[in-house]
Amino acid sequence: MTAKRLRQLGLGAVLGCAAASPLAAKDIVWARYGDIDTLDPHRATSTLSLQVWSLIYDTLLATDAAGAPVPNLATSWEVSEDGLDYTFHLADGVMCHDGTPLDANDVKYTVDRAFDADNPSVTQASWGPITSAEVVDPLTVKLTLSSPFVAMVPFLADSFSSILCDSNAEQEGFGTTVAIGSGPWKLDSWTKGDRIVLEKNPDYVNHGKLAENPGAPYMDRLIVTTVPEPQTRLAGLKTGAIQIAEPPLDDVPALQESGELNIVIAENTGQNVFWEFALHRAPFDDERVREAVARATDVDTALMLIYGDLSIPEQCPISRGVFGNDQDFCAGHRAQYDPEKAKALLAEAGGWGPDNPLEVNMLVWTGGKRDRLAEVFQAQLAEVGIKANIQMMDIGTMNARVRQENETPEGIGSMDMMTWSWYDPDILYALWHSPGAYRGYTSPELDAMLEKTRVLADPAERKGAVEDVMAYLLDKSIHVPLYTPGWEWVFAVRPEVEGFHVAPFVYPIFNDVKF
Amino acid sequence: MADIARTAPPETRRKARPLWLRILRNPGGAIGAALVLALVLSALSAPWLAPFDPTKMAAGRPLTAPGAAHLLGTDELGRDVLSRILFGARLTLQIGAIAVGISLVLGLVTGLSAAHFGGWPERILMRATDVLFSFTETLIALAFVAVLGPSLTNAMVAVGVAAVPFYARTAYATALGEVAKPYYEGAIAAGAGHMRLILRHLLPNVLPTMIVVATLGLSNAILAAAALGFLGLGAQPPQPEWGYMLSAGRDFMNRAPWLMLYPGLAIALTVFAFNILGDALREALDPRSEGR
């Protein structure tokens, strides 16, 4: 249980179903491109799922607008000197959706469930090296760790750590038809592929979520529907059948100009898209070849072509809004676009060039127009003498495949356009500390540097340690950052809707919405 | 995917007039042959005919409408649509030929063996064919792609294998007539080699029918592979496969309708050409079916 867990972007080229039935006046309809995987926060990792969990469940901590952890269900907490005991004091009077009080037993139930030996949470490792959860008194719970782990605090602010009410244990169908939490919205029903109907939780008291409304949401119901076709979502927005949705990318400039709909672009999404390579075998065991890829990739032009100004290039292995991100620092270490240099490097490394191209596989996951982006990168790489075969696959498949490539000693070179999203630089530990999330590059010196980022509690010291890690990864072109995707989380909002905003790490907040 | 009604052509008869003349005298046959010829020629000469490299980005401004510079416009990456369609013709013919080749070979082996050997091999082979038949081509092709993963090669194999039951049935039904003839039984009794009998007597007799089936089958295979490409389960970028182009173009339905218009038209014309050519071929081989 050393490694950490991260969040990945939502489903791939998922096609969902639209909402078209008449709705009561006090409903908000939010249309998305895909559906959740489950209502059980221990069984999935997609952003689409997380967003819905954050409506139904509450978390011990929450984040402020900059992404830093703040109190929520836990009004305060203490850490022991050795960093191994965390004691949380819970707010009084919080009620679960079934009318039972939310107390330390529910927290213990949640933690124990995540660590259940028979069926552990798929995000078990993200919780950190927790050895026990102990109920001190009804409003006090103590988590004991086997080693210090500073990234646990930001984790407890994320919906991966949603607090489940222990009454779920007695219910049939938890995760499918039942989901008892203490969040602002209660589950009414879920029709997979179609819609999730949520009702407002009248007893809700906001302790720390990024909302101005201190109590229950203003609206009666929130309908989260799946509408895969962007043009359909736009049509629904225009007729008023939908209040909030991602618009078609190509129509955003026109919408912004006309003012017909308001456009909200999620900031601090924490998402990072990057090149990584099968480093144990040729040709990517050669630093020069990796650098050539980095130098052949013209990120600015490619993004402009595919996403317009809705995605921004990223220089760091951890994205904007995450602790330690520093564009100037990273730009000094990341190999920048320079096709001539790339050609020279390839020629030097193996005599490759446009006339004698180096053939490699490029793994890309479906959705988000990444297939189109990959085609642009493919053309750019071809110009310097790399023939990249694009292989499209679902993210789950790609995760397995990347690991498989890293464990295979032979075969043609493999590189992939990976995406991770996380709220803390601890993501780098998960990816690159041995054995590595994908069994990829590791080294004892990098391990030592990464270990420091986990235990240094002083922010300035920790920042220094994070920078050391980033410099190491960038100098060797191990993790070549490309961009921070924005467009999948552009929201078009009908003009009469007030109070909609998006918290860091793309959690939309509906507590303040009214119209 | 694209299932087309298939009517097995009745048994063939020889006539004095050469086959090609009989086909060309039929207006449908003439049009079909001309279209197929044009398709093959443009596929072969795509490197010279195409004004641009089909995968070259920014050959023109992205999403340029059809006009003098780009006859069929450009896509969202600035690639020339005409060039992509011309090169796509190569892929399409390749897909059709390989898929039909697979169906034809496996179908003939199964059908002719069943007819020749009779007895339990016949029962097993034809029962298996019946079962596969009721799985439907779509399901077989999808199952294949699900196992092998999406790629152009896998799509060709999937489409080819999925159609085998139909080819096997037709070959079997046609060959039965020959097997029933007295000389055939006599030859078996006289100890003639199995291979020899199948290759010398059965194959030539079923071939005309199977050529008609294969011509019509080409249109079916092309449609099915394009459907897989459309779903993202066939050709992978940047291959200018028509089905995939069509599916990528739908995002720009409002701003650039030509992106979904021309690849669709190309598929429809190709399939149409093989359909009418196949019909003409059938009529030429079997005058009784004229006008059916």
Added chain:
Amino acid sequence: MLSYLSKRLAMGLATILIATVAVTLLIHLVPGDPVQIMYAQSQGTTPEQLEEIRARLGLDQPIIVQYVQYLGRLLQGDMGVTIRGQQPVADLLMARLPNTLLLAFSAMAIAVAIGLPAGFWAAYKRGTWVDSAVMMTAIAGVSIPHFWLGLVLMFWFAVDLGWLPVAGGGPLALVLPAMTLGLSNAAIVARMTRSSMIDVMEQDFVRTANAKGLPKAVVQSRHVLRSGLIPVVTMMGLQFTYMMGGAIVVENIFAWNGIGRLAIEAIFQRDYPVIQGFILVFATTVVVVMFLLDLVYALLDPRIRRS
């Protein structure tokens, strides 16, 4: 009649049984390990834990044992849980099957409503320009890919004219997908009807009726239509399989919430329990509908009824 039906029934059951064998083998043929895919996103799992999960799923057993276990669970209506989100597969498929059936049958109704009169008319006017026009349209109709037709219809009726919803649920949203699928197949029905009618027209009893000087319309409706329809009705089963196959694509164009959309999603996500379930449900549906049509046919056709 009974022997005919029992043969058909045995055939159908064999098909379903072979489908169960096929889906059990399927998961062993795929490159990669489903357990690894399931936990690919979880960094904390050790090889021992993966082994444990494999054991829990029965994947460490010999394949025969796995098959028997799978069959046992199937009989209890258990098709396993999805890899993504661990939802019961049977529930997912059953919730969506009615949507697919609704689409397939609506499309079939459209195909018959257009194709039957058109084919009959062409046969009636055999050799005239009407015949040529209908047949040319039919060949063109067979040649147009339904995924293209779907997009064109969508562009026209939903985006351009705004008359119909582009996608979704409800009766209005059914119109475009059903039209797409129905129009493609109307061409096939028209061709079949025409050739079947012409066969009948050439038969002696029709010639006799004509020679007796009965009005052409009477002959056509009384004799030709009735006899000519029998082969058309028998082709309905095949038509239905086309509809089910076509529905997979059309559902994906119009975001119709049926099993076809679920299947394509699952193929992309490598969610093998869903793919297995889909194949079984699809094959079973086709078998059941074909059998029901056989039953109807046996009741209608005197030759079978008597046998």
